[in-house]
Structure formats: structure tokens, C-alpha cells
Amino acid sequence: MEMSELRALLTPAGLELLDGTGEVGSTAEAAAAVSRLRAAGHSPDLVSAVVGQAHLRAKAAAKFGPFAARMLFTRAGLEQATRLGVAARHAQRLRSAGMTAVADLGCGIGGDALAFAGAGLDVLAVDADEVTAAIAAYNLAPFGDSVTVRHDTAEDALGEPRPGRAVWMDPARRTSGHSETRRVAADDYSPSLDWAFGVAARQPTGIKLGPAHDRDALPDDAETQWISADGSVVELVVWTRELARDGVRRSALLIRGDRSHELTAAADAEDAPVRDLGAFLHEPDGAVIRARLIGDVARSLDAGMLDPRIAYLTSDTALTSPFVQSFRVRDVLPMNTKGINAALKANGIGRLEIKKRGVDVDPAAFRRTLTLKGDAEATLILVRIGDRRRAILADRVSAAD
Template structure:
């Protein structure tokens, strides 16, 4: 925190803006040497150089905005991608919301998107330095966004006329265990019981980790799992006017500027198991988390490859934005000798390895294979019934 306090001074901010991007280890060493030679304190140099490196990393989530933002390591890790947050802001506007209370705003990433969409924002964070960073990041929207230092409980609106909504991103108090275990409300700040009770009275969006225990979710909330560029990044619970009529499960898939969504009133029934066809389909992680695999399978006229494993198969070449499809070349037992013989016959020198339902390390398994040739393919290792199978396949271009 002493480093961040040193950074939040006119001298620190001027040095940061003059330094430019830090993208490699060599950049760090050169910058530290130059700033120390100029007589700047170790704390200030460390803060400025570290912040420049965070700005470079922040481009993946915030694009060009990152060049004028401030970050903490934890704040950047937890922050919502700007493109995802912008879609949340659009949902609020469609619901008639004009103002948002961001309770636990962190570095202000969500608030930045809300303010950019024309919403009035009242943001708060319990950490004084983090709140100061959020205020700096929201400075371009000073007319419509305010930041306060305090707790969510102190600043939460107790009622609304429908034009004010709440956004919460409860912070995990504890680390070192998986999300999928049954969590306690007090594992989070603010506590989830408090957050859920507030959300039952005021239209809200609550951001949680995508692996959050499904049994702990409020039954009357819309649960939306979001994936961006192939990775599941969050689960959002929507309540009140922000929840869509009849929707309790949703999978939002974002690739570039385009997005696709699958919605349902409940978990979908799985499709029947069938034998491997000409195509294998890997559902997007958001679809798997939302348990809407069966709906995708029926849209592709596909079946489950195994009732316990999230792979689909069909004879059809139809593609979907909710799956990555593979054209099957050949199948074989999942042992290195059999696989190497097939790879040799196809002259495979470049191999992507995917696995599901098998306890193996793909990197270690790759070392057991003979890879020679100029062709490329994908190897899918999985269980089919009680058999361990390897499927050699080619990626089908993703659907738009």
C-alpha cells in the first residue's frame, strides 16, 4: 500500500504517464535503472514501474482505456472485461434503469462501463486506496459518477422506484479452495446472505465466480454464465426488473464484437447417448455451466457421446456458436503406441491435445507420442462407456 500511496501523487502520476508501456522483463530492468539514477525513491520507482506493467496487462480487458487507468494486481484480476460490462450496462438501460449503485466497485471497471452507457453511478469500496484508484479511473465521468470510501452495507439503497439498480461483485475473503464446495455466506464481503436479501428487494446484478455452488443460488434469480473468447469468465445473478421473464438459466457467448445467447426456464434435459458420428462437438463452457447441453444437442440433431461427459456427436456438418465442432478422422485406443501409429500414417507433426473424463496431463502425454510430418490435427482423449478412447479430428471453423 505504501507503493500505491506514493503513486497517487502528482509526481508519481507524471512519472507513470511519461514512462510508457512495460511489456517484458528487460523493459522493467531498464526502467528501474533509469528512474533510480534520476534520484527517485525505491517505493516510487517500484510503484510506477509495476503500474506501467499492469497497464500493459490491462489492455486485454480494457483495450485503449488501460493506458490511462490505474490498477492493483488483485483488482485487475477480478475486474470485469469492459466489453462484458458494457453488455450488463445495456441490460440495465433496456430495463429502464438510469442510476446504478456499484457496491464494492474495486478499481471501477464495471462503473466505467455503466457511466459510459449514460447511467449515473454511485460507487463505493471498503478499501481506501482502492476507492481512490476507482475515483481516478472514473474521472472522465466526473459529472455522472461518484466514488466513496465505505462498506456496501453503509451505502446500499434500501428502496428504489425502479430506475435505480444495484451492482455487486462480492470479494472472496478466503483462498485456497475451489468454488464448487458449499460456501458460507461469510466467505464473501459483503456476505452473500445480505447481498441476496437486498437483491430480493432492489433490482440487482450480482457477479460471482462461474464455478459457484449452484445449490447456493437464489431460486428466483436469473443465472447467466458468460464466456468471452472461449473462457468462462463469470456468473451473474439478475433479480427484479433486470431478470427476464421466464428465464432462469442463460449462457452468453462472446467472441470479438459478436455475442450469442441461449436461455431457458430451467436446466435442460440431456440428449440421449449415441455412437460416435462424423462430427464431435465440444459445448462452450458457459453452456456446460448453465446445464443447457441438451438444448444445444437437439439444435444440432446430436447426441451425447457419454452420459457423464460433455461431448456431443452427430453425423451432421451443422455448426453452432455454442460449440466447437471437430470432423472425426479416426478413433483408436487411448494408448501412446496406438496413437503414434495413427499420427505417423497421417504425417501429423503439430498436435492439439484435448481431454475430458480422463486423469492425464496432456503435456506429459504429448512426450510419449511420435510427432513427425507437416500436417496438423486435434487429438481428443475421453471415455466412452468403460473404454478410454482417442479421437483424431480436425477443427471445423467456428460459426459466426
């Protein structure tokens, strides 16, 4: 969004027009809305802003639920924003650590700041981009004097440490035009990671990073927490000083709807021994894999590694865990379409989920080689075990709550 569009939108008439436009979920709906609003005599800048925001609000419902209907966004800001359910848990950690205020440096459109303010913290929200800071100010306006929004750099806005105040950072590079956000090399973040980690060494800090961030580049004395939401690993948070829990250096936090499950450890877990494929196959959640806590999960299930290089576990028991997706093994086949098709036909399988690990296969292309007829469903797991490629036909087992 350009500043001219934002100025056109941030008027009583502009906001009323946005609220009356309704949901714009598709390209066809966007085109129809543009034609309708232009025919009504509205300016190009206002029409562009209104239709763009109506479309972003529709997309934002997945992260912000009903709150999205009164918020403003940039595309980059929405892509980077923390889901509200995840942000609420960040806020809870700050409150549990005795914090009363937080400096949110690189606040974006204000996703985390919304949760911080909602938890009763005084918030200083800072963003170096003028349009993004203005949108954050709009989104955070309902909290009144408890939130201050500033257009500034993180380095200039932070100031001296204050008792009871935490720091929250989401370092990233935002491209011009507010059209996309990409994660970049460690020395090319804004603010730089060297500066961010320096602040974190002196003040209680949470730093949000991409879940694939280089583990060797993380501070040794921090708590590192990988978070997955509804099955997708969404972020890595580095917690320091009062915000890091005693004895915890690795954490995998799984959020499913309004429930959460967490696995913590003082260090990376030692892998479990390799064992032959049993009656069940278990796929650890991505956060467990990133946190390198697979061994702890394996021991909790009395399971072993299927292969030392593959993040699958196996056992003979039907025990389930919130930290894995479990599958009951039906059959183990060589990875060739003739044998697999014969098994699919014999079992009347017409709906098939395909998963793969350790094999160079495109699941979509592989599916086109299969014949699916019948009312039954199953999962086909393509995997390397030792030096052999295998196809495991299996059924999902309901996860533990």
C-alpha cells in the same frame, strides 16, 4: 499498492513520469526501468509505484484495450475486474430495464462502473478498501458529477431503495496488501452472500460470482447467466427483479470479440439421448455446460450425447453452432501410444492439439510419448466412452459466426 506509493504517484510529476515510462511487460523490463528511474534520482516509493503501474497497464490491455493506458490498478483489482466488453453488456441490460442509476457495491478499480457511466447511468461506486477506492476515483474522474466514489462498506453505503436505481455487487474477499484475490466459501464473502441475496430479493440487482459457484446455493427465482469471453468462462451473474427477463432462468452468453450469442431457457435442459460416435464430435462451450443447456444445443444440431457422464456431443451432420467447437472425426483408436503414433505417422501430423475429458491423463506428459513429424495438423481427443478409453483423431471445423 500501499497508500504511500499511491500518494507519491498521484501528483502531476508522478503521473507524468508514469506516462513517460512506457510499457513494462516483462521482469527484465521492470528491472531496467527501476534502475533507470532510481539513477534519475526518484524516490523508492515513486519508482515502485510507477514501474508497478506500467506493468499492470500492459497486462490490463487484454481487459480494457486502449483505456488501460490511462487507468490505475492494483493487482487484485485487475485480476477481479470485469472485462470491458462484458461490463458493457451488463450496462446495456440495466438501461434496457429502464434503470437510470446504479449503486456499484464493491466496485474494485471501477471496471463495471466505467461501463455503467459510459452508458449514461448515474453511478455510486463504493469500495471498503481505501487504496482501491482512491484508484477507482482516479479511473472514474473523467465522468465528472455523474459518478460518486465512496470509501465505505456496501452495507453502510446502500441506503433505501430508489426508483430507477439498480444494485450491482461483486462480493469477494480481498487479502491484505492488495496482492491477490481469491474466491471463498459462501459464508465468507464481503459483503456476505446472505446479505447480498437479501438485497437482491428487494431491489433490482446483478451479483457477479465465480462461474463454478454452487448452483444449489443460488436463488430459485433469479435469472442465472454464465458468460464466456473468447472461449473462457469468466463469470456467473445472478439477475433479480426488473433485471431478470421474463421466462428466463438459465442463460449462456458467449462473447467473441464484438459479437455475442446467447442461449436461454426457463430451466435446466434435459440431456439428449446417448448415441454412437458419428462423423462429427462437438464440444459445448463452458458457459453452455455450466448453465446445463447441453441438451438444447444437442437438439439444435440433431446430435446425441457421446456418453451420459461426458459433455461431448456427436452427430453425422456437418452443421456447426457458435455454442460448440466441432471436430470432423478421422479415426478412433484405443488409448495407447503405439497405435496413436502409427496413426500420426500415417497422416504426417507434426502439429497436434490434445484435449481430454473423463480420463485421468496429463496432456503435456502424454504429448511427450508421441512422435510428431510432418506438415499436417490435427486434434487428438482423449475420452472415456462407456467403460473404454478412446483416442479420437479429428480435425477442427470452423465455427459458425
